[in-house]
Amino acid sequence: MTELKSGSNLEKVLAAGHFAFTGECGPPKGANVEHLKEKLSHLKGNVDAVNMTDNQTAVVRMSSIAGSALMIEEGLEPNFQMVCRDRNRLAMMSDILGAYALGIRNMLCLSGDHQTFGNHPDAKNVHDIDSMQLIAMVKKMRDEGKFLNDEDIDVPPKMFIGAAANPFADPYEYRVYRLANKIEAGADFIQTQCIFNMEKFRDFMKKTVDMGLHEKCYILAGVTPMKNAGMANFMSKFVPGMDIPDSLIKRLKGVDKKDQAEEGIKFALEQVEEFKEMEGVAGVHMMAIEWEHMVPEIAKRANVLPRPVV
Amino acid sequence: MRLTYPAEVKIIQVPCTGRVDIIHLLNAMEDGADGVYVAGCLEGECHYIEGNLKAKRKVKYVKKILEELGIESERVEMYNLSSAQGARFAEIANEMVDQIRQLGPTPIKNSNAA
Amino acid sequence: MIVADRKSLDEILAMVEGDKKILLVGCKGCVTVCNTGGLKEVEILASSMKIARKKAGKEIDIDTHVLERQCDREYVEQISETVNDYDAVISMACGVGPQFLSEAYKEQKFYPAVNTTFFGGATEHGVWEERCAGCGTCGIHNFGGLCPIARCAKSLLHGPCGGSSNGNCEINKDTECIWDSIVRKKMEQGQLEDLLGVKGAKSWKTARDGGPRRSIREELVQGNI
Numbered sequence: 001m002t003e004l005k006s007g008s009n010l011e012k013v014l015a016a017g018h019f020a021f022t023g024e025c026g027p028p029k030g031a032n033v034e035h036l037k038e039k040l041s042h043l044k045g046n047v048d049a050v051n052m053t054d055n056q057t058a059v060v061r062m063s064s065i066a067g068s069a070l071m072i073e074e075g076l077e078p079n080f081q082m083v084c085r086d087r088n089r090l091a092m093m094s095d096i097l098g099a100y101a102l103g104i105r106n107m108l109c110l111s112g113d114h115q116t117f118g119n120h121p122d123a124k125n126v127h128d129i130d131s132m133q134l135i136a137m138v139k140k141m142r143d144e145g146k147f148l149n150d151e152d153i154d155v156p157p158k159m160f161i162g163a164a165a166n167p168f169a170d171p172y173e174y175r176v177y178r179l180a181n182k183i184e185a186g187a188d189f190i191q192t193q194c195i196f197n198m199e200k201f202r203d204f205m206k207k208t209v210d211m212g213l214h215e216k217c218y219i220l221a222g223v224t225p226m227k228n229a230g231m232a233n234f235m236s237k238f239v240p241g242m243d244i245p246d247s248l249i250k251r252l253k254g255v256d257k258k259d260q261a262e263e264g265i266k267f268a269l270e271q272v273e274e275f276k277e278m279e280g281v282a283g284v285h286m287m288a289i290e291w292e293h294m295v296p297e298i299a300k301r302a303n304v305l306p307r308p309v310v
Numbered sequence: 311m312r313l314t315y316p317a318e319v320k321i322i323q324v325p326c327t328g329r330v331d332i333i334h335l336l337n338a339m340e341d342g343a344d345g346v347y348v349a350g351c352l353e354g355e356c357h358y359i360e361g362n363l364k365a366k367r368k369v370k371y372v373k374k375i376l377e378e379l380g381i382e383s384e385r386v387e388m389y390n391l392s393s394a395q396g397a398r399f400a401e402i403a404n405e406m407v408d409q410i411r412q413l414g415p416t417p418i419k420n421s422n423a424a
Numbered sequence: 425m426i427v428a429d430r431k432s433l434d435e436i437l438a439m440v441e442g443d444k445k446i447l448l449v450g451c452k453g454c455v456t457v458c459n460t461g462g463l464k465e466v467e468i469l470a471s472s473m474k475i476a477r478k479k480a481g482k483e484i485d486i487d488t489h490v491l492e493r494q495c496d497r498e499y500v501e502q503i504s505e506t507v508n509d510y511d512a513v514i515s516m517a518c519g520v521g522p523q524f525l526s527e528a529y530k531e532q533k534f535y536p537a538v539n540t541t542f543f544g545g546a547t548e549h550g551v552w553e554e555r556c557a558g559c560g561t562c563g564i565h566n567f568g569g570l571c572p573i574a575r576c577a578k579s580l581l582h583g584p585c586g587g588s589s590n591g592n593c594e595i596n597k598d599t600e601c602i603w604d605s606i607v608r609k610k611m612e613q614g615q616l617e618d619l620l621g622v623k624g625a626k627s628w629k630t631a632r633d634g635g636p637r638r639s640i641r642e643e644l645v646q647g648n649i
Contacts, residue, residue: 085578089625111585114577114595125578129625132582136622148625166586174584174607177620181582185622193586240587240594333464336471340478375468378433379476418478 005142005188006160008105009077010049012310013283014189014218019276020283021304022079022191022220023047023295026056027067036067040074042292046299047076048307049106051191051285054081058118065095069102079162080104083112088128089137089148096138100157108162108191109134113240132185135163139186161186165219166193167204168243176207183217190217191285194224195271196232197243205280214280221275224287225298226264229253265298272302313396315403318410327351328361335372335386342418345385345410349402352390362390382413425454425545426518427552428461428538436469436514437476439535443511444483446473448537449503449525450490451517458552460538461516463490469516469537494521500528507532543574560630560637566618568609573626575602581623583607 004011013020023043028035043050050071054064061067068078080099082092099107111131115123129137137148138161145156163182167175179190195201201221208214226232229252236244248267255263268286275281284304288295299305324330327350338346348369350362366388373383387406391398430436440446448470456462470486477484487510492499494517507513507525512533515522519540526534542554557574564571573579577595583603587594593601610616628634642648 111578111580114587116577116595127579128628130578130580130582131585132580132622133625137625164586169584169586169588170590170601171584171588171604171607171611173611174616177616178582178584181620181622184620241589331464333467333471336468336475340471340475375433375472376475379472379479381475381479418475 006105006158008049008160009310010079010106011160011188013048013308016308016310018283018308018310019304020048020218020220021046021299021302021307022049022051022283022285023292024051024053024285024287024289025067025071025292026053026290027062027064029059029061031062033070036062036070037074039292040071040076042295044074044076045307046296046305047286048283049077049079051079051081051108051287054083054110054112055086055118056081056113058085058113058115058120058123060119065099065102065104068099068104072103077106078104079106079108081108081110082134083110084127084130084134085112085115085125088126092129092134092137093141093147096141096157096159097153100159105158106160106162107138108164109138109187110164117240131163132181135161135182135185135187143186161188163187163190164193165190166241167195167201168193168197169241172200176204176211176213179208180211180213183213187217189282190219192220192222193241194222194235194287196224196248197245198271198274199245200243202278205278209280214282218282219280220283220285221271221278221281222285222287223268223271223275224289225268225291225294226252226260227291228257228260228264231264265294265301268298269302272304313400315400316407318407319403326356326358326361327365328356328358330365330368332368332372335369336375339372339376339381339385339416339418342416344416345387345406345413347387347389347402347406349389349391349399352392355392381417384409384413385416425457425543426520426540427458427542427544427554428455428518428540430460430465430469430516430538431536433469433472433476436535436537437473440512440514445485445509445511446487447503447507447510447513448473448486448488449494449513449515449517449521450488451494451515451521452490453493453495453517455517455538458546459550461518461521466490466516469514491517493517494524497524497528500524504529558631559626559628560634561627566623568606568613570602570606570609572602572606575600581626582619 025039052064052067055061064081068080071078109131115121115125138159140146141153141156142158145153147153165179229249232244232249232252235242252260252263272284275284327348330348335346348365350365356362369386369388372386376383389402448466450461450466466488470488473486474484489503507529508531514535514537515525516537522534522536543556543558544552544554547553554574559573576583577593584601588601588604591601591604593599610619
């Protein structure tokens with residue numbers, strides 16, 4: 001095994017060749033630490049790391065850095081998310097240093113949803129650098145021990161660098177190249193957008209493997225269990241970059257309303273089973289949106305427990 | 311064919327309704343007209359291709375201004391008819407006069423003169 | 425050109441509510457071309473304001489004047505003899521106009537009648553679109569001649585983001601995803617490799633972020649010999 005870049009649990013699990021299983025948790029819309037702890041309690045022991053979202057969908061929440069630090073106190077490993085929408089390069093670098101100082105070892109570099117979607121649509125957006133440049137910046141800070149301006153960093157932050165990929169956005173033909181670009185920029189792992197269109201994802205992974213990208217980077221497939229047909233419909237219509245096949249909506253509608261959640265979970269479990277076997281997929285990122293309490297059951301039924309201790 | 315139309319209507323001739331500008335309609339209102347209408351050729355039959363369509367858009371814009379100012383937009387209208395439709399011309403004149411009568415005098419009239 | 429939209433009549437009327445004698449100053453530059461603040465629009469606004477005041481039974485006396493440009497001092501000087509005869513002056517030029525007027529005539533109050541929106545052009549009669557963000561360091565040749573700084577909602581230099589769908593931006597379906605267009609153009613031209621690789625962080629020093637900007641053409645500055 002090559003030398004670890006950050007020594008995070010997630011990195012160690014992946015480096016050891018285990019099938020990774022990560023979770024996600026949105027910080028509270030307030031300073032309600034108890035609520036955050038309650039949500040985290042469902043994830044503990046069931047995942048390798050938990051993404052702490054950064055004002056997701058441009059809605060103000062407790063900072064992802066504070067949420068991540070609280071997560072460490074609870075004995076879980078955070079995957080600290082950072083978007084380019086809300087901070088310029090100064091704030092980003094200082095938060096990266098701060099995050100590292102607080103014990104954070106994984107971070108996910110994102111552009112961020114546009115503020116028009118959120119609860120402060122009148123806000124000015126920043127986008128000083130984009131997600132590609134953020135990845136490169138974190139890598140430079142870690143590997144060269146330098147700030148963006150080439151000044152030396154006194155104790156560089158050793159982050160395991162993550163990035164997102166959405167195989168379902170357009171133009172499709174370019175998506176694999178953009179993924180390659182993120183890997184070249186320095187991404188150590190990728191978490192994909194929620195996958196529902198398996199056919200398209202299989203094709204995307206084939207292209208990824210053909211280009212050898214899976215050998216340069218760990219790719220975690222994004223899974224979101226649908227709670228009901230209404231959620232599938234809503235996401236299909238209103239969430240940007242979502243590709244939800246009619247067949248899935250039909251499948252959910254095909255069962256009694258009270259059984260739709262179970263049907264959604266079944267579909268997610270089928271996906272996990274396929275991802276375990278799919279060439280180039282190194283793990284699953286389970287985004288049980290506001291459904292954290294279902295994660296223990298999902299993890300158990302997906303046969304990914306117990307999580308490896310490395 | 312001797313047709314009568316209301317004496318309240320003052321006709322201003324233009325070569326084509328395309329010549330009518332927003333400011334002409336506004337000035338008429340500003341100077342105390344209770345209403346203004348533009349009588350253009352039938353749509354698709356403009357001798358200058360689309361003069362009447364341009365007039366239509368301008369009338370629509372003036373209606374918007376009047377609405378913004380809290381004045382009934384029905385005081386300004388666009389009609390289309392051919393030069394052979396004398397009876398229709400009289401009918402439109404009556405229709406417009408009725409419409410304005412229902413609205414009453416312009417709210418602009420009794421203020422200080424321009 | 426600089427594109428602007430006229431403010432609502434309500435807003436303009438409220439700005440000069442207490443003023444009786446008003447001068448409305450148009451501009452024959454960009455705002456004439458984008459049909460916002462030229463001769464025609466000045467007359468329309470003047471008439472609309474008169475109608476509004478008459479309806480309210482309030483006095484108003486509006487004069488109009490259209491300057492060659494409001495962004496040149498030599499033209500701004502043309503109203504020097506009359507400008508102080510008014511209770512207020514409304515400028516229908518872009519944001520530059522009322523500032524040049526304010527700088528030239530310190531005693532007078534100048535109000536903007538338009539909202540200056542962007543640098544762009546007409547894509548069809550009556551429709552204008554943004555093309556340039558004035559960042560001070562043009563690199564459109566790197567992006568198939570299309571500017572992602574001005575035309576991507578996130579100003580990405582490595583797009584398109586995950587919200588790009590069917591050629592449209594995630595912010596709404598009426599907004600083109602410029603990155604979709606950039607990528608497709610490069611693919612058609614067989615020059616996709618131009619988009620690969622990581623571009624260094626952009627310097628915003630030349631943009632507004634670097635502070636108010638100034639452009640000096642030495643050969644034109646009088647007194648330079």
